[in-house]
């Protein structure tokens with residue numbers, strides 16, 4: 001398929017199928033997509049994905065921020081041939097989209113991260129594998145078969161575990177290491193709190209840990225020391241949680257049901273998950289651990305961006321975690337121009353990745369015009385996953401790529417280089 005016709009080809013295929021009575025199973029509109037996913041997801045699953053911190057105004061602000069920018073189309077430009085490719089850390093990406101790291105995808109679909117990997121490969125979009133994934137990174141990398149991925153690190157309080165996770169990421173072929181800085185602890189999330197539901201406490205989303213030799217050693221030591229965890233009364237809820245922990249733990253289910261390791265693994269995870277004491281002074285240690293490019297995720301202030309450049313990192317990722325961490329946070333898009341200005345005026349050409357609030361191709365257009373090098377797709381791909389597994393994720397990515405391509409064609413742009421702030425006006 002010639003690249004220049006990608007958007008039209010996708011659009012025509014949808015209309016052609018429609019002529020024979022087939023409507024897309026995965027809605028092309030972001031709001032409809034979320035609503036369709038809500039209908040097929042469990043209450044807990046949807047709350048975990050759609051929910052955000054406190055009053056949830058940060059998440060709403062992320063989306064609303066795009067309405068303050070409008071696109072100014074230019075005419076009589078030959079846009080027959082368009083190119084949405086971008087190069088990141090030595091690899092050519094067909095489009096500026098990345099799959100943002102999202103944990104506990106098993107809440108959306110049983111094929112979880114492997115389904116996302118199939119779609120990532122099909123759509124030539126780089127998957128950022130989460131530390132809270134439902135599947136060990138090696139299995140995801142195998143499914144990706146060399147098509148490129150990054151690894152997202154939550155910096156554990158245990159140094160040996162950090163080292164082990166980083167060396168596994170290198171060994172399984174990650175192109176970059178994304179260190180998420182905004183999760184010193186979990187945000188206050190009323191939807192999850194009101195359901196009393198934390199997936200990790202049920203053994204979900206800790207596959208990177210239970211597959212890790214250092215973590216397994218910590219669990220074994222905990223078990224050998226005698227489990228300090230009191231045994232809960234065998235209520236139906238406690239039995240369901242035990243079953244979930246045992247299912248999610250490696251090894252034989254029947255053995256897991258009576259063994260101490262699944263519960264000890266959850267408790268160990270809760271102990272080592274994050275390192276609230278992390279500061280800029282810790283970065284050189286990470287630099288010394290790996291030759292992979294390091295990207296700092298969660299940067300929102302120009303001074304932090306300047307500090308990151310000085311620290312010698314290789315990329316910056318502007319994000320407020322989809323509004324899931326800080327309540328009443330300002331929109332990530334509002335932070336983007338200041339961070340880009342700080343990075344570029346420091347003389348750095350490093351990539352500035354952006355996520356939080358992108359729901360359509362035009363949103364990506366705006367973020368790229370404001371200086372993002374590439375954009376992460378978060379919740380929309382999870383909704384596609386919930387609706388139709390790997391094909392659902394593929395469809396979400398295909399639609400975003402097609403929409404961005406058509407947006408270029410209709411605004412007189414032939415490549416991402418054309419996307420500059422002059423393409424936009426700010427209204428309000």
Ligand SMILES: Cc1cc2nc3c(=O)[nH]c(=O)nc-3n(C[C@H](O)[C@H](O)[C@H](O)COP(=O)(O)O)c2cc1C
Nearest residue numbers: 049100101102103130180321322356357358378379
């Ligand atoms: C259910 C869910 C789980 C997430 N898990 C992670 C994670 O494990 N690591 C991480 O760095 N960010 C995580 N994020 C944040 C995303 O990477 C991204 O920043 C966010 O989804 C962007 O907001 P948006 O989806 O509203 O566009 C998660 C987001 C969601 C919705």
